[in-house]
Amino acid sequence: MSEHKEHNHPQEKVGVYVCHCGSNIAGTINCGEVSEWAKDNPHVEVSRDYEFMCASTGQELIEKDIQEKGLTRVVVASCSPHMHEKTFREATERGGLNPFLFEMANIREHGSWATNDKKAATQKAKALVNAAIDRVVHHQPLEKIPVEINPSTMVVGGGIAGITAALDLADAGHHVYLVEREGTIGGHMAQIDKTFPTLDCSACILTPKMVEAGQHDNITLLSYSEVEQVDGYIGNFQVKVRKKARCVVEEDCTSCGICEEKCPVQVIDEGYGAGLGHRKAIYRAFPQAVPGYPVLDKENCIYFQTGKCRACEKFCPTHAIDFDQEDEILNVDVGNIILATGYELFDARKIPQYGYGRLENVFSSLEFERMINASGPTGGHVVLRDGKTEPESVAIIHCVGSRDKNYNEYCSKVCCMYSLKFAHLVHEHIPGAEVYNYYIDMRTPGKGYEEFYNRLLKEGTHFVRGKVASISEADYLPGEEGKLIIQSENTLLGKQQRKPVDMVILSAGMDPQPDAEEIGQLFKAGCGNDGFFSERHPKLAPVATMTDGIFIAGACQGPKDIPESVAQGGAAASAVAKLIGQGTVMMEPIRASVREEECSGCRICNTMCPYNAIEFDEEKEVSRVITALCQGCGTCVAACPSGVIDGAHFTNTQVLSEINGILWDVQTEHEKATA
Amino acid sequence: MKFSYYPGCSLERNARSYHQSTMAIAEPLGLEFDEVEDWNCCGATEYFAINKIPAYALVSRNLALAAGQNGSRELVAPCSACYINLKKTDHALAESPELRSKIDQALEAGDLAYQPGSLNVQHLLETIVKEVGYEAVEEQVTKPLYNLRVAPYYGCMVPRPSAMESFDDPEHPMSMDKLFETLGAIVVDFPLKAQCCGGHMTQISEETALEMIRRLLKNADDYGADMIATVCPMCQLNMDAYQDAVNQHFGTDYNIPVVYFTQLIGLAFGISPKELGFGSELISADAALAKVTEEPPKEKRRRRVKKNAGLPMPVMPEEG
Numbered sequence: 001m002s003e004h005k006e007h008n009h010p011q012e013k014v015g016v017y018v019c020h021c022g023s024n025i026a027g028t029i030n031c032g033e034v035s036e037w038a039k040d041n042p043h044v045e046v047s048r049d050y051e052f053m054c055a056s057t058g059q060e061l062i063e064k065d066i067q068e069k070g071l072t073r074v075v076v077a078s079c080s081p082h083m084h085e086k087t088f089r090e091a092t093e094r095g096g097l098n099p100f101l102f103e104m105a106n107i108r109e110h111g112s113w114a115t116n117d118k119k120a121a122t123q124k125a126k127a128l129v130n131a132a133i134d135r136v137v138h139h140q141p142l143e144k145i146p147v148e149i150n151p152s153t154m155v156v157g158g159g160i161a162g163i164t165a166a167l168d169l170a171d172a173g174h175h176v177y178l179v180e181r182e183g184t185i186g187g188h189m190a191q192i193d194k195t196f197p198t199l200d201c202s203a204c205i206l207t208p209k210m211v212e213a214g215q216h217d218n219i220t221l222l223s224y225s226e227v228e229q230v231d232g233y234i235g236n237f238q239v240k241v242r243k244k245a246r247c248v249v250e251e252d253c254t255s256c257g258i259c260e261e262k263c264p265v266q267v268i269d270e271g272y273g274a275g276l277g278h279r280k281a282i283y284r285a286f287p288q289a290v291p292g293y294p295v296l297d298k299e300n301c302i303y304f305q306t307g308k309c310r311a312c313e314k315f316c317p318t319h320a321i322d323f324d325q326e327d328e329i330l331n332v333d334v335g336n337i338i339l340a341t342g343y344e345l346f347d348a349r350k351i352p353q354y355g356y357g358r359l360e361n362v363f364s365s366l367e368f369e370r371m372i373n374a375s376g377p378t379g380g381h382v383v384l385r386d387g388k389t390e391p392e393s394v395a396i397i398h399c400v401g402s403r404d405k406n407y408n409e410y411c412s413k414v415c416c417m418y419s420l421k422f423a424h425l426v427h428e429h430i431p432g433a434e435v436y437n438y439y440i441d442m443r444t445p446g447k448g449y450e451e452f453y454n455r456l457l458k459e460g461t462h463f464v465r466g467k468v469a470s471i472s473e474a475d476y477l478p479g480e481e482g483k484l485i486i487q488s489e490n491t492l493l494g495k496q497q498r499k500p501v502d503m504v505i506l507s508a509g510m511d512p513q514p515d516a517e518e519i520g521q522l523f524k525a526g527c528g529n530d531g532f533f534s535e536r537h538p539k540l541a542p543v544a545t546m547t548d549g550i551f552i553a554g555a556c557q558g559p560k561d562i563p564e565s566v567a568q569g570g571a572a573a574s575a576v577a578k579l580i581g582q583g584t585v586m587m588e589p590i591r592a593s594v595r596e597e598e599c600s601g602c603r604i605c606n607t608m609c610p611y612n613a614i615e616f617d618e619e620k621e622v623s624r625v626i627t628a629l630c631q632g633c634g635t636c637v638a639a640c641p642s643g644v645i646d647g648a649h650f651t652n653t654q655v656l657s658e659i660n661g662i663l664w665d666v667q668t669e670h671e672k673a674t675a
Numbered sequence: 676m677k678f679s680y681y682p683g684c685s686l687e688r689n690a691r692s693y694h695q696s697t698m699a700i701a702e703p704l705g706l707e708f709d710e711v712e713d714w715n716c717c718g719a720t721e722y723f724a725i726n727k728i729p730a731y732a733l734v735s736r737n738l739a740l741a742a743g744q745n746g747s748r749e750l751v752a753p754c755s756a757c758y759i760n761l762k763k764t765d766h767a768l769a770e771s772p773e774l775r776s777k778i779d780q781a782l783e784a785g786d787l788a789y790q791p792g793s794l795n796v797q798h799l800l801e802t803i804v805k806e807v808g809y810e811a812v813e814e815q816v817t818k819p820l821y822n823l824r825v826a827p828y829y830g831c832m833v834p835r836p837s838a839m840e841s842f843d844d845p846e847h848p849m850s851m852d853k854l855f856e857t858l859g860a861i862v863v864d865f866p867l868k869a870q871c872c873g874g875h876m877t878q879i880s881e882e883t884a885l886e887m888i889r890r891l892l893k894n895a896d897d898y899g900a901d902m903i904a905t906v907c908p909m910c911q912l913n914m915d916a917y918q919d920a921v922n923q924h925f926g927t928d929y930n931i932p933v934v935y936f937t938q939l940i941g942l943a944f945g946i947s948p949k950e951l952g953f954g955s956e957l958i959s960a961d962a963a964l965a966k967v968t969e970e971p972p973k974e975k976r977r978r979r980v981k982k983n984a985g986l987p988m989p990v991m992p993e994e995g
Contacts, residue, residue: 268987275989349989352847357989358864364989377986387985470846472866474897476890 012137013045015071016129017062019053019078021108026051028112028121034077037126041133045069054084059091066095073097073136077105077129082537098141100589100649105132127662134661138654144586145627149235150335151580154179156227156523159187160206160562161554162340163213164569165576170218172577177332178213179241180223182271184289186210187342191272191366193373193380195562196421197452203375207288214290222330223291230337230523231611233631234549234585239332245325247282247296252320255292259312259321260284267300274366277377282312282321286375296321336549336576339533340569341519343555346401346408346508353470354400354506360385361484362471362504365418372425382429384503391433391502394426395486397468398439402509410530412509413559416443419507420452423461436462436499438488446561464499466491471504510559523550532558543572548585551575590632590649596622598644605636605645676806679741679750679794680708683757684716685908690754692952693908696937697753697799699946703815704807708751711741717760720874731774732781734764739782739789749806753799753937755832755907762796762836798833800906800936801842804850809857817945819859822968825939826863826900827851828891830910831871845869851906851936858943859971863898867891872910877917882924888913889921892929901963902932904939911935915957932960942967 018035020026031049038047046065050058053076065071074097076088081104089099105128111121151174155166158180166178178185189195190210192202213219222241229240248259263280272285279285281300284292302309303323313321345366348356355362361384363371374380384391396419402412416439423435442463444453457463466489475481483500490497512531513519520527524547528534533552536544543551553572554565579585594605594614601621606614613629614636616622625636625645637647686694701708714737722730738761741750752758768775769791782788797805803812834841834848843850848869852862867890876884891914895903905911915933922928934956941951942964953960 268990270990276986278987352844352849355866360988367989371986383986385986385988470866474866474890474894476893 012043012072013070014041014043014073014075014133014136015062015065015069016044016047016133017053017058017074017076017078018047018049018107018125018129019058019076020049020051021078021112022051025078025108025112028116028118029107029125030118030122031125033122034107034125034129038129038133041130043073043133043137045071053078054087059087059094062088062091063095066092066097071095071097072101073139074102075105075129075132075136076102077107077125077132079108080106100142101136101139103132103136103139105129123665127664130664131658131661135654135658138651138657140648140651142589142648145589145591146584147233147235147587148584149579149582150237150333151175152177152332152334153336153338153576153580154227154237154239154332154334155338155340156519157187157340157342157554157556158182158185158213158221158223159340159342159554159565160189160209161342161556161565161569161572162187162338163209164566165338165340165553165573166213166219167209167216168570168573169576170213170216172573173218174577174580175218175220176216177220177222177239177241177334179225179227180221181226182285183224183246183283183293183295184210184272184285184291185213185221185223186285186290188366189562190286191274191373192369193376194421194425196417197446197448199421199424203288207290210288210290221291224295225330227522228329234547234579234587235335237334237337237549239334239337241330241332243328243330245327246293247298247321247323247325248293249320249322249325250291250293252318253293254318254320255284255294256317257284257287257294258315258317260294262311262315264309264311265300265302267297273377274364274370276363276367276370293320296323336551336579337523338551338553338569338572338576339519339523339525339556340553340572341513341516341556343510343559344513346412346511348400348506348508350407351400353472354397354468354504355471355484356506359471359473359484359504361391361502362506365415365422365505365507368422368505372422372429380429382426382503389502390430392430393434393436393483393501394503394505395436395438395471395484395499395501396422396505396507397471397486398437398507399467400506400508401511403440408509408511408530410509410559411443413443414561415507415509417446417449417452417561419505420444420456420461422505422507423456424459427459427461434462434501435460436464436486436501438464438466438468438486440465440467446563464488464490464497475500510555513556516556523547525550525552530558532556543568543575548587549579588632588649590647591627591630592625592632592634592636592645592647593627594623594625594640595644595646596620596624598642599623600642602641604639604641608635608639610635676705677707677709677747677749678797678802679744679747680710681714681717681737681741681750681752681757681761682710683752683754683908685754685912689912690908690935692955693753693911693935693937695950695952696935696941699950700937700941700944703944704803704811704940706802706807709744709747711737711744711750714740717754717757719756719760723760728774728777728781731764731767732778734760735768735778735782735789736785736787737761738765738794739787742789742793743787748793748795749802750794750796751799751802752796753906754909755798755830756909758796758798759832759836761794762839765791765794765796766839798842798906800829800833800851800854803940804854805842809853812854812940813857816858816943818943818967819971820855820939820943820967821859821971822966823860823963824863824899824901824966825855825860826865826895826898826903827855827868827936828865828872828895828903828905828910828914828933829869830905830907831869833906834869851904854936855904855939858939860939861972863895863900865895865898865900867894872907872913874909874913877913881920884913885917885921885924888917889925889927892918892921892927892931895931896929900931901966902934902960904934904936906936911956918958930958930962932956932958932963934960 016038035049092102093099107125166176225243231238265281269279298304370376401407468488480500525545551572553568599622873884873887
């Protein structure tokens with residue numbers, strides 16, 4: 001239908017339903033007054049207010065009125081369309097109307113919840129209801145577009161959340177591409193020695209999962225790879241993955257490790273080793289790495305820097321070293337994507353008064369994890385930076401970078417528990433050592449967590465409640481010489497205190513990945529103020545995002561421990577499995593279309609479309625929207641100089657009528673002048 | 676660059692070398708100082724504790740004079756207490772209309788007026804590192820302070836202008852550290868660099884004051900500092916004039932000269948020690964200054980990883 005025809009005064013019969021939402025809306029907005037007032041709008045056939053429109057009785061009201069009063073349009077004034085647009089569209093459909101002949105006015109989030117001013121809220125509710133009425137009379141019946149779901153899935157990030165999601169889907173018989181940036185999967189869990197509160201060996205429970213993921217028939221493991229581009233939409237994503245050159249021919253490599261052994265270069269292992277240990281220039285992060293092929297680090301390789309050496313190539317028994325290997329670009333089609341990109345440890349150097357990086361015996365929590373790991377650089381011995389002296393006293397500082405408005409306001413959730421674990425492990429490794437835990441509040445909610453805390457209290461750990469002001473070597477009292485001095489408050493004693501210790505561990509919090517924002521833009525998953533990915537609903541849709549077909553799991557959504565990350569990995573897999581099981585999903589028919597007879601063929605829209613969804617018909621010299629590719633963003637609608645592209649459900653008439661409706665009580669300058 | 680300049684009482688007496696050295700380095704740094712005419716004492720730290728309104732009025736008079744002089748919007752104070760008082764007063768006047776109306780009355784009696792926010796109060800250190808910048812400082816260095824080990828002492832006030840934003844990290848300031856590195860000196864880690872020197876505690880409880888001063892001297896000595904460089908006349912006075920008393924009281928034998936940061940800048944610019952006010956310090960800086968060499972210290976070679984060499988330190992990010 002052309003825009004001109006829409007301008008004819010539509011003789012529509014609108015039903016208006018103002019929801020009380022218990023006292024959520026009715027506590028602030030006079031719903032009866034709003035519904036009575038709406039009756040004055042000439043389009044309105046019936047107007048009611050009701051306690052809970054989303055209840056079955058409320059929905060039945062709509063269905064009955066459509067049938068008995070012959071309504072042709074429906075308006076519900078209640079909550080956000082995110083909550084119940086679907087509910088009321090279905091009710092409209094059951095009543096016998098096309099579901100798109102419905103419009104929702106959000107008077108809760110945009111009204112009653114935004115203010116305590118009853119008069120103003122009621123006035124605004126009237127404006128929103130009037131806008132919805134004036135808009136809905138111009139609505140067109142639309143048909144949803146069925147979309148087939150490609151049963152393959154991509155999981156981005158091979159930590160415990162990503163591995164869990166990939167395995168769940170693969171076990172259910174679906175193909176998974178597991179993409180990992182590093183040379184091996186495993187993530188942070190692979191760096192950890194023991195897990196709280198059970199103290200079971202992290203590697204012992206993780207490596208079987210890694211091996212399973214590496215060997216699974218349904219999993220294509222793309223390690224040392226990064227996603228570069230994502231096109232498409234739910235059911236039909238096209239993903240471009242860069243498989244970085246590791247200079248090792250995977251087919252020929254037997255993971256024997258001789259190249260690593262022969263490589264003469266030793267560098268600090270800042271990745272897996274958390275900076276505490278060393279690795280070679282050609283290396284596997286750890287012996288159980290999956291896949292087992294090493295990665296060649298070109299920046300530190302003598303051959304790449306000077307053109308000489310080639311020791312690894314010389315000694316490789318299967319001639320698997322290929323210095324000329326180039327990055328490979330893979331194009332992968334998938335139906336859904338799960339982001340499990342994890343977190344980064346808070347950089348304790350941002351708090352200079354804690355001395356990390358300056359004072360030798362101040363360690364980060366990940367450094368300490370590597371230290372107590374039997375396969376770590378000290379063979380599991382707790383020692384000072386000199387590599388040999390056992391500390392007699394250790395201070396563990398909680399909340400480093402967390403719960404601090406100068407850094408991260410949020411609680412990182414895992415630090416209290418791992419700090420307790422550290423205290424226990426220090427006692428275990430060095431009997432008789434004094435351990436001091438400096439905490440602000442002890443936060444141990446979780447199965448068996450509080451019990452673990454009680455156990456530590458009995459083990460003789462000293463708990464000091466108070467924030468640490470500084471850590472320094474500035475001794476000036478007896479007994480402080482040569483020690484690290486912790487200056488802190490003790491809020492239980494109401495005093496400042498100094499405590500000289502040999503070693504300090506900073507329990508650093510969890511930061512979002514430094515490139516989370518860019519990753520988010522790539523996949524159209526938004527980040528919250530804290531920098532972590534935002535879920536669709538904090539309670540009811542914790543692993544979905546605002547983009548259909550893109551899911552999130554694990555610490556990329558916010559600080560989480562292992563059990564929670566595993567739970568989210570499973571939840572995301574089941575959400576994807578549901579869609580695969582459905583086979584098709586119905587997509588909103590909100591698409592652009594060109595009125596070809598009026599198109600001048602200027603092709604401006606072709607270049608503007610971010611989805612390459614507009615083709616040019618050379619014969620007719622007109623542009624045409626490819627409906628399957630169009631995402632309904634509206635860019636072309638706004639860009640068309642002739643105004644001949646319509647955005648379904650967002651036509652100019654619909655939007656302008658809505659604006660007119662909302663401004664019902666505003667006089668124009670002209671009206672003021674003539675009044 | 677033109678700046679209004681508020682010297683404060685100390686710079687006319689005990690801290691004359693601070694004033695002299697500031698004037699001496701102004702030209703090479705491209706700074707033009709326009710001294711506030713007829714300025715009065717800022718009230719130091721005590722007056723605010725006794726009676727706030729007259730204390731604010733006292734400082735406001737200086738703000739009004741500086742603003743009325745049509746020199747510059749930027750007001751520079753080399754003394755930490757003056758800087759804090761000027762900045763605090765400007766901030767308090769903007770925050771509290773009640774206070775402002777009282778101060779307006781007081782100023783009116785002297786035919787003065789001040790609109791809060793019309794001046795930007797800076798400490799001299801801030802002016803040099805932010806307005807002039809390290810690069811411009813480096814360009815003027817003709818006699819680098821090679822091999823001189825300096826403990827940069829900021830004191831408690833400059834990094835922590837209370838409710839206002841600081842130009843440096845309040846807990847672990849680094850601006851002066853970087854400045855001295857620019858001059859070629861060796862900057863020692865000085866963990867107590869932002870701690871209090873005791874202020875006027877010497878007049879109230881000498882024993883407490885001496886302990887506070889001892890801590891600073893010990894810390895600088897522990898790190899092998901040849902001298903302490905400061906940004907505040909109070910800090911300089913306490914550590915310099917009370918060093919003998921500390922030695923007597925605690926049986927120590929510290930002999931650490933305490934100088935102003937501007938004096939070191941001047942030396943590196945090739946200005947004569949006399950012109951910079953050297954010689955007025957009680958603990959002579961001569962022996963320390965004699966350590967300056969013409970050749971830079973040899974750079975330590977990057978050590979290869981040896982077996983049993985201990986665990987690596989965290990890798991620090993490259994300075995941007």
